[in-house]
Amino acid sequence: MLEIKCPYCGSRSQNEFSYGGDSNAKRPELGKEVSDKDWDNFIYLRKNPRGKHSELWHHVAGCRQWFKVLRDTSTHEIFKTAKLTDEL
């Protein structure tokens, strides 16, 4: 079980949270022409690194806020958490 530090509520158990995927995925700019390949990449293509990974988590049973987590995917060590508006 992980202990995750929500930037708003403090350290809480993993079962209050929901995983939200890679935080580096960037949606193609609105209003601009997007190729099928770029759109497909945005929807489906994700890095799957062994090691440090920047992720989104949702404190679904607490403050219901999304935030960023820098986690090691092999050891599950959490290095840092930050609000969406802040840098990791």
Added chain:
Amino acid sequence: MTAMTSLQYIHKKGRFGDSNKKGGKNLLQISEVKNLAIIQLVQYKKSKIEPGTIKIGDLDLPLKSPKVTTDKETRILWNAPRTWLVISSKKNIISTIKDKCDDKNFAVTDISHSRAVIQIKGIQAKEVLKKGCPININEIQVNSCAGTVFNGITVMVDFVNNNPDTFNLLALRSFGETFYHHITDSALEFGYFGV
């Protein structure tokens, strides 16, 4: 006509579990808290108002987790950034809130009908919570709150008093029956009095 509470036909009164020869503060009490106004207050993102300047009655809006501001009739719980729960026995609390929080800056929603509120009171109250809540119950201070889970059910834990330990537990109304059974099952070991 009186509104039906979520646990009206679920909550049973009397002694249950290992309650023999126990009484007073030694016996856990479980009750349904009725007739509360529960108002959700959300400040819009575009709003420029400083929430620290707003008072509901004599109470400030708490600005950080896990703060609760309180007087005899009303409790204001920090729920999330720019989001609060106002829980009050005053019937007209919503008009008091609307006077202070205009609709250009705040969403004021009456959610009284959508919550089941269970109160557990007694020296074993923390032990009951520890059976299902992952938060560190030993560290929680009186007049603080936490949004968390109890056996997988999303709840708001509000620490009302520490003499004896008294917690108000708010769950979604539709989870009320399941949540009630989880709480009472956890309390059987200590024995409890349904009030």
